[in-house]
Amino acid sequence: MARIIPLVPVSVKAYNPERDGVTFSLLQKFKNCKEFARLYLKGYKPKSTSMGQVFGSITHSLFQKVYEDVRAGKLTKPPSTDYVKKHVAVVEQQWRTDNPKADAETLERLEITCIIAEAVLPMYFKFWNKDFKVKWNPPETEFKQPFAVEHPFTHKKMRTFLRGKIDASFYEGGKTRPWLHETKTKSRIGESGESNLTDILPHEMQVGIYLLMLQIAHGGKTPAGLLYNIVRRPTVKPKKNEDLHTFAQRIIADVRKRPEYYFLRLRMTVDKQDLFVRQQELEDVVSDFLLWWKGETGHYKNSDYCENKYGTCSMLPICGRGDFSKHYRTLRIFSELEEA
Numbered sequence: 001m002a003r004i005i006p007l008v009p010v011s012v013k014a015y016n017p018e019r020d021g022v023t024f025s026l027l028q029k030f031k032n033c034k035e036f037a038r039l040y041l042k043g044y045k046p047k048s049t050s051m052g053q054v055f056g057s058i059t060h061s062l063f064q065k066v067y068e069d070v071r072a073g074k075l076t077k078p079p080s081t082d083y084v085k086k087h088v089a090v091v092e093q094q095w096r097t098d099n100p101k102a103d104a105e106t107l108e109r110l111e112i113t114c115i116i117a118e119a120v121l122p123m124y125f126k127f128w129n130k131d132f133k134v135k136w137n138p139p140e141t142e143f144k145q146p147f148a149v150e151h152p153f154t155h156k157k158m159r160t161f162l163r164g165k166i167d168a169s170f171y172e173g174g175k176t177r178p179w180l181h182e183t184k185t186k187s188r189i190g191e192s193g194e195s196n197l198t199d200i201l202p203h204e205m206q207v208g209i210y211l212l213m214l215q216i217a218h219g220g221k222t223p224a225g226l227l228y229n230i231v232r233r234p235t236v237k238p239k240k241n242e243d244l245h246t247f248a249q250r251i252i253a254d255v256r257k258r259p260e261y262y263f264l265r266l267r268m269t270v271d272k273q274d275l276f277v278r279q280q281e282l283e284d285v286v287s288d289f290l291l292w293w294k295g296e297t298g299h300y301k302n303s304d305y306c307e308n309k310y311g312t313c314s315m316l317p318i319c320g321r322g323d324f325s326k327h328y329r330t331l332r333i334f335s336e337l338e339e340a
Contacts, residue, residue, distance in 0.1 A: 043329045088114050
């Protein structure tokens with residue numbers, strides 16, 4: 001008899017992949033550790049958020065607002081510092097609304113993030129000023145695409161949705177195939193630098209999902225490729241007794257001195273065969289996830305993820321000693337998506 005994995009209490013709001021779908025973030029958690037995914041689907045979220053996550057969230061939200069103005073014709077040149085500050089204030093308030101239980105340490109990271117964003121992003125837009133001449137496609141930020149895979153034993157269809165947000169896409173040089181524009185914020189780029197990223201990108205699941213969704217959104221037209229936009233998060237920290245203005249000026253000076261270090265872009269072309277391979281791999285991951293959710297495959301912890309490249313797993317206190325004090329419970333599983 002199949003072993004049922006208890007994910008959430010039985011209720012109308014309980015997670016169900018046929019109704020609620022799957023996101024890259026959920027599939028990533030599942031691949032990293034099944035117990036992490038189980039706790040996530042039960043609604044447990046850490047009260048503390050890392051600096052990288054806060055900076056990434058604020059930066060993505062700000063980029064979305066800026067490029068909405070670009071598409072609407074309201075912005076035809078790099079935005080001023082005042083423009084960026086105004087939008088940072090709006091994004092900050094929205095972040096606070098979306099994270100009402102953030103702890104004091106996370107709120108301090110939010111404050112530092114906003115200072116960094118106000119200092120760094122005006123220089124980013126000036127550095128990539130040609131973006132304001134690009135033919136950007138209409139917003140395709142959020143998608144909910146039906147996705148079905150075949151059960152390996154019964155051969156019946158297992159159905160769900162692929163859900164997520166695409167940063168942006170554009171056409172280049174009069175071509176008719178779109179480019180995916182995907183932004184990542186990183187504090188470092190591995191030991192092998194760009195060469196490591198170049199090897200990883202052809203197999204990166206999130207990129208694969210977004211390229212497939214871009215293909216569907218453009219009537220089956222194979223995207224030309226990916227423009228991977230990297231914004232390095234400054235790792236400069238405030239000195240003892242240093243006021244925030246002085247701290248910001250130090251960051252500005254460092255970014256101004258070496259903008260090519262902080263602002264990096266990689267290009268990767270794709271063809272139909274590339275997307276076919278990505279589709280097959282994605283089907284395998286989704287199939288594994290759905291079988292696990294149904295209780296038709298094993299459940300176990302991955303101790304290799306307890307300490308990982310991002311630090312310590314946020315669920316470790318729960319797994320290690322049953323300590324839930326650093327987490328809270330929510331029914332909004334996909335809070336990063338507006339419809340959730």
